[in-house]
Amino acid sequence: MLGLNSRDFKLFIIVCIMALVAPVLLNPFPTESALGQSFNAGYPALMQRFVIFGILAIGFNILFGLTGFLSFGHAAFLGIGSYAAVWMFKLLSYNVVPAIILSVVVAGLFAVVIGYVSLRRSGIYFSILTLAFAQMAYQLAYSVLTPLTNGETGLQVYNGDPQILMSAGDPTVPHFFGITMNGQTQLDLGGWSFTFQNGYYLAAIFLIASFYLSIRIFRSPMGLMLRAIKSNQTRMSYVGLNTKPYMLAAFVISGMYAGLAGGLLAAMDPLTGAERMFWTASGEIVVMSILGGVGTLIGPVLGAGLIKYLENIVSKINDGILHNWFAFMPDWMDNLFVTLIHPFIGKGWHLTLGLLFMAVVIFLPGGLVQGGQKIMDMFSRNKNTDAKDGAKTPAE
Amino acid sequence: MDAFILQILNGLDKGSAYALIALGLTLIFGTLGVVNFAHGALFMIGAFVAVTMQKIFNLSFLTVDETQKDFLGNPLKVETPYVEAWFGDAMGNWLQDWSVPLSILVVIPVMFFLGFVMERGLIKHFYKRPHADQILVTFGLAIVIGEIIKAFYGANPIQTPPPTAFLGTIDVGSWLGFAENTIAYPTWRIVYFGFSAVIIAAVFAFLQFTTFGMVVRAGMADRETVGLLGIDIDRRFTFMFGLAAAVAGMAGVMYAPILSPHYNIGMDFLVLSFVVVVVGGMGSLPGAVLAGFMLGILQSFASMNEVKALIPGIDQIIIYLVAIIILLTRPRGLMGRKGVMEE
Numbered sequence: 001m002l003g004l005n006s007r008d009f010k011l012f013i014i015v016c017i018m019a020l021v022a023p024v025l026l027n028p029f030p031t032e033s034a035l036g037q038s039f040n041a042g043y044p045a046l047m048q049r050f051v052i053f054g055i056l057a058i059g060f061n062i063l064f065g066l067t068g069f070l071s072f073g074h075a076a077f078l079g080i081g082s083y084a085a086v087w088m089f090k091l092l093s094y095n096v097v098p099a100i101i102l103s104v105v106v107a108g109l110f111a112v113v114i115g116y117v118s119l120r121r122s123g124i125y126f127s128i129l130t131l132a133f134a135q136m137a138y139q140l141a142y143s144v145l146t147p148l149t150n151g152e153t154g155l156q157v158y159n160g161d162p163q164i165l166m167s168a169g170d171p172t173v174p175h176f177f178g179i180t181m182n183g184q185t186q187l188d189l190g191g192w193s194f195t196f197q198n199g200y201y202l203a204a205i206f207l208i209a210s211f212y213l214s215i216r217i218f219r220s221p222m223g224l225m226l227r228a229i230k231s232n233q234t235r236m237s238y239v240g241l242n243t244k245p246y247m248l249a250a251f252v253i254s255g256m257y258a259g260l261a262g263g264l265l266a267a268m269d270p271l272t273g274a275e276r277m278f279w280t281a282s283g284e285i286v287v288m289s290i291l292g293g294v295g296t297l298i299g300p301v302l303g304a305g306l307i308k309y310l311e312n313i314v315s316k317i318n319d320g321i322l323h324n325w326f327a328f329m330p331d332w333m334d335n336l337f338v339t340l341i342h343p344f345i346g347k348g349w350h351l352t353l354g355l356l357f358m359a360v361v362i363f364l365p366g367g368l369v370q371g372g373q374k375i376m377d378m379f380s381r382n383k384n385t386d387a388k389d390g391a392k393t394p395a396e
Numbered sequence: 397m398d399a400f401i402l403q404i405l406n407g408l409d410k411g412s413a414y415a416l417i418a419l420g421l422t423l424i425f426g427t428l429g430v431v432n433f434a435h436g437a438l439f440m441i442g443a444f445v446a447v448t449m450q451k452i453f454n455l456s457f458l459t460v461d462e463t464q465k466d467f468l469g470n471p472l473k474v475e476t477p478y479v480e481a482w483f484g485d486a487m488g489n490w491l492q493d494w495s496v497p498l499s500i501l502v503v504i505p506v507m508f509f510l511g512f513v514m515e516r517g518l519i520k521h522f523y524k525r526p527h528a529d530q531i532l533v534t535f536g537l538a539i540v541i542g543e544i545i546k547a548f549y550g551a552n553p554i555q556t557p558p559p560t561a562f563l564g565t566i567d568v569g570s571w572l573g574f575a576e577n578t579i580a581y582p583t584w585r586i587v588y589f590g591f592s593a594v595i596i597a598a599v600f601a602f603l604q605f606t607t608f609g610m611v612v613r614a615g616m617a618d619r620e621t622v623g624l625l626g627i628d629i630d631r632r633f634t635f636m637f638g639l640a641a642a643v644a645g646m647a648g649v650m651y652a653p654i655l656s657p658h659y660n661i662g663m664d665f666l667v668l669s670f671v672v673v674v675v676g677g678m679g680s681l682p683g684a685v686l687a688g689f690m691l692g693i694l695q696s697f698a699s700m701n702e703v704k705a706l707i708p709g710i711d712q713i714i715i716y717l718v719a720i721i722i723l724l725t726r727p728r729g730l731m732g733r734k735g736v737m738e739e
Binding site: 068348 | 431521525527528529531532536538539663667671674709712713716719720724728729
């Protein structure tokens with residue numbers, strides 16, 4: 001259905017459902033309970049991040065997963081998209097439609113230029129070229145381009161801005177033809193409270209569309225061609241095929257996804273700064289895709305979700321919460337556990353991330369998706385036939 | 397002319413730091429074929445060895461001195477560093493003053509040990525994995541090391557002054573026949589440049605003039621054949637990893653007085669060093685050193701006011717701009733070998 005085979009269609013439907021009912025799914029514990037306070041992720045600010053970084057990772061995966069070209073400067077497109085969107089808010093109005101369209105277009109244009117130059121080299125030379133472009137964008141945004149980017153303050157909308165399409169009754173926050181992004185409905189059921197936010201749903205619809213497009217690209221002749229380039233680019237050239245246009249197309253599509261993510265970030269919160277383009281941000285995108293599973297459809301989304309979840313949840317846990325959890329133990333044991341766990345939580349969440357990341361790269365080179373498959377294999381009945389098969393075919 | 401020389405001098409100290417880190421990176425890449433993103437973290441550990449030594453030498457105990465009174469009339473509490481109590485005042489002060497250069501003696505065995513553990517414990521398992529995996533696992537390791545350092549030393553930069561003998565500036569201009577005080581240059585930076593020149597020369601001499609170095613070079617060229625000749629090349633390569641770590645550590649120790657160490661210093665240097673390595677050409681030791689000094693000096697020229705007035709913002713992007721131009725005109729960097737890291 002929808003031009004997908006039945007397996008892909010199932011996956012697509014699962015993603016749709018997950019994205020649409022996430023506000024309920026991510027709030028498994030009652031709001032006031034101790035578990036709910038620490039582990040519930042169903043609040044809008046975090047869910048937006050899941051979805052937006054999911055889009056970013058899907059786009060990155062089209063480049064890295066299919067062609068194997070590791071771009072280390074992808075955050076530049078995210079930043080450029082955000083700047084473009086905020087400029088649209090400043091010049092036209094708070095309507096998100098022109099903002100998002102322009103952020104995709106501008107990021108796409110930059111991707112054409114950067115991709116055209118960078119794709120002349122491969123391997124680590126390509127990575128360094130993209131890194132160099134992204135770092136240049138970051139440094140310039142902080143120094144010479146301050147009139148465009150507002151430097152360290154960050155670009156935001158001021159009262160004096162033209163906003164020529166703005167009429168008197170329009171909301172003064174980003175909105176979609178009157179539906180404000182931060183508007184939300186709250187639903188209280190017993191101890192649970194679910195928040196459905198308009199902005200989240202806009203982003204979720206974009207996620208679903210991006211995911212659909214990505215499946216179609218993976219399954220298209222072009223996707224096949226990109227995979228062929230990954231396995232042996234020289235051979236492709238010897239066959240008489242010019243690989244450059246395909247590579248550039250993949251790079252530009254991937255850059256436009258990042259631009260879309262940037263535009264959505266700005267639509268959720270009309271403020272952006274250059275730190276979105278710093279190389280650690282690019283590194284984070286790589287980490288997300290690897291953690292989830294490069295070259296798989298769903299992997300990068302899972303990776304993005306996991307990292308954003310850890311970032312928000314682990315960094316929120318503090319000693320007091322830990323003491324609460326271990327309250328049933330004798331005091332000395334409670335204190336011992338808290339002391340042991342203390343370095344990994346709160347401000348130390350990067351340590352958890354680093355360790356987790358190393359563990360995944362060492363033990364699960366295929367990422368979470370591979371881990372999931374291993375577990376599935378363990379439980380599947382006809383172990384002998386399927387397990388071997390599953391190990392050989394790449395995870396999709 | 398004097399401004400010109402001053403900028404070259406300015407570029408030399410940064411350039412020497414880049415060159416030392418890039419040299420270590422290239423040693424590891426050339427021998428083991430591993431892209432080590434944790435190399436910046438080794439540099440940082442070196443810097444923190446200097447911090448630790450300084451802290452150890454300044455550990456002190458309190459005594460109440462009845463003969464002296466503070467301004468309230470209470471007996472004065474005197475802090476006496478242990479080193480002063482044990483070795484006498486003169487020796488103790490000298491140790492405190494010279495803590496940074498003395499750290500070199502500590503950092504070499506420490507870094508060799510760390511390098512050995514890292515190679516045998518982690519890197520060994522990644523020889524056959526794709527370069528992307530190597531980059532990622534060492535990147536993860538770099539995050540972990542950085543966070544551990546942060547947990548122990550906090551997130552703020554820690555001042556580590558050089559010995560008082562090397563404080564202040566030297567009037568380089570008067571040596572070269574210019575008017576006095578036209579080219580005044582911080583003494584420690586000259587020391588740093590001299591130090592790194594010695595280290596670089598020593599590494600090259602070691603590879604060029606010793607039997608061990610000859611075997612290592614042979615292994616870099618063709619690992620399998622050297623193995624077939626009955627030489628345990630893996631063990632020598634492990635030693636080279638330790639050596640690369642020690643070079644990064646020494647670079648870190650000596651850089652501590654120039655830039656106060658903090659837990660992110662490794663990451664800051666790592667990206668630039670990688671650009672340096674790639675510009676020099678993957679796997680080429682002279683290329684790494686050349687590119688390190690070249691980029692350092694170009695950077696200092698770009699931060700001259702005259703240049704900045706001509707092309708605004710150039711000081712921020714010069715390194716990346718040069719990297720892009722070089723990679724586009726010379727596909728394998730300045731001195732890279734064919735077929736390395738291009739798949």
